[in-house]
Amino acid sequence: MIKIIVDCFGGDHCPQAPVDGALAALAKNPDLHVILTGDEAILRQTLEGKAYDASRLEIVDAPEVIGCDEKPTDVVRLKRNSSMMKGIIMLRDRDDIAAMVSTGSTGALVTGTLVRLGRIPGIIRPAFCPILPTMDGGIVGICDSGANVEVTSAHLRQFAIMASLYMENVYGVPKPRVALLNVGKEAEKGDDIRRETYQLLQETSSVNFVGNMESRDLLSGNYQVVVADGFSGNVLVKTTEGTALELLGKLKKEIYSRTLYKLGALLMKKMFAGMKEFMNYQNYGGSVLLGTSKVVVKGHGSSKAVAVEKCIEQAYKMEVSGLSAKIETEIAKYEHYED
């Protein structure tokens, strides 16, 4: 039995989306056990009348609410009885629990796991690794995308190793092609950190490093892992999502502006639906936090039930794949520098 905590009180559609997502995952995976954290009374009410295997569902009361404007450090210190912090502490303390899924505050989750949960031995900093679909039907993982706005080349090398193992073991991508996000392809491009990292990755036999990548090539399918600092990685991922959404929105607006276009779009209905599904990030699961001592998956704040379900499946697959042990073994081959 794989036990996974679902933080039910973060995100725009809570607790409905986390609860429904958990029930859907539960129905599909007979080997799954979920632990819902949050206000117990509300959770019981949300579950009322729904069909599920109660022997594989647990509720842990954690009624404290995290405000939008609360500082992550304050949340970690003062809100130990919130759905997120209680989840992290339980994940740390209970050997029978494998993973946690949350759609709550990114900052609180990063700080909370760093302070309360801990890292895989050898890992300097955990990092996010969201997945985007590429135009050839493949996928690409971007690591980091926001956990560390400031990094060193040693961090970036670890991100490359972790993300490679993740793509290989959880998504079955053999020998993922790893690129370093930079302002140009040439080895001497970028700042000192980029140049150092380029050298370091060339000497890292654990990853299939293929050089620098300019951001316009992200969706080309030429790369399966892109290594970045959390600031520019965040810009990379959010710009891609934003541009896709804005363009789809404009397309829709244009179509509705003339009857002729509406007619044309009717013939292409299936195609447009396919494009929309293709670009819907809710289909690609959450942004896993690589390098924490136990599996943590961060879902988008706007996640609906289906997205939460995908996050739970992702956490499940990560646990089953034994990713953490593999990361520990591989990282141990290289010197690491604590900061």
Added chain:
Amino acid sequence: MIKIIVDCFGGDHCPQAPVDGALAALAKNPDLHVILTGDEAILRQTLEGKAYDASRLEIVDAPEVIGCDEKPTDVVRLKRNSSMMKGIIMLRDRDDIAAMVSTGSTGALVTGTLVRLGRIPGIIRPAFCPILPTMDGGIVGICDSGANVEVTSAHLRQFAIMASLYMENVYGVPKPRVALLNVGKEAEKGDDIRRETYQLLQETSSVNFVGNMESRDLLSGNYQVVVADGFSGNVLVKTTEGTALELLGKLKKEIYSRTLYKLGALLMKKMFAGMKEFMNYQNYGGSVLLGTSKVVVKGHGSSKAVAVEKCIEQAYKMEVSGLSAKIETEIAKYEHYED
């Protein structure tokens, strides 16, 4: 008469595109005089049989060729007789010349103008400011997008002031809304540089600072100037262009996959053509280099004649608007720190 140098030997379609672009601009602006730099024999050959006002066109022989892999510093030092370097030196030395347009190497252009041309008094670092179309029919300028991969908050404040004046004086945007590119909206987000810049911009009455912007909102139309370091600004611009191109490409491929879709697309032909034009960055001119002592416009390496023509028009407008003097006046209101 406004005299503008056109570097004819950089970019993918040279010398054809720069020459044709120059002739088109010449035909439209009776007050324009162009100076083509490059291999004179080839330029004369390219001009053969074409109709133009020869009294407003000058050719300056600069036959040295800049290789793809040459270091910018080597180009500046050793290739004084290349089309780009000769152009920069002439721009510096001849009072009658107002501006220069180039589609050549970005690195060589940045280093060349820094070393040989100089800056507007008070400006610490010149910065690129390309323009992108927003979904509401407006435009947004991103400054910097690649000239400075490492910056301080003092640099970023100057970028905000320069880009505001540029949008106001060259594009007629009144009181442009200025945002700082960051990983979240809250004032405390990002690294120390971002937090310092946020404070600094709040105290800068020369700009209409409205706060942090997450990259997914770039095309929303809510902002007319986005301030960024050259690394993440580069990622922002190239990801937007790349995602738009990839999506259009996918759409096209999907359409061609079924006769029914082709039929539908036929009804929407005008709409798709409009979308394509809307997203064609060649329509939005080049990436101007703000802060150099004379006007410099960098066109995309893949620029065709129409894009070069837009760059020349942009340079012309910048000169006529008296932008440099306005930047000097505004910058003088604030302390600046040389580095």
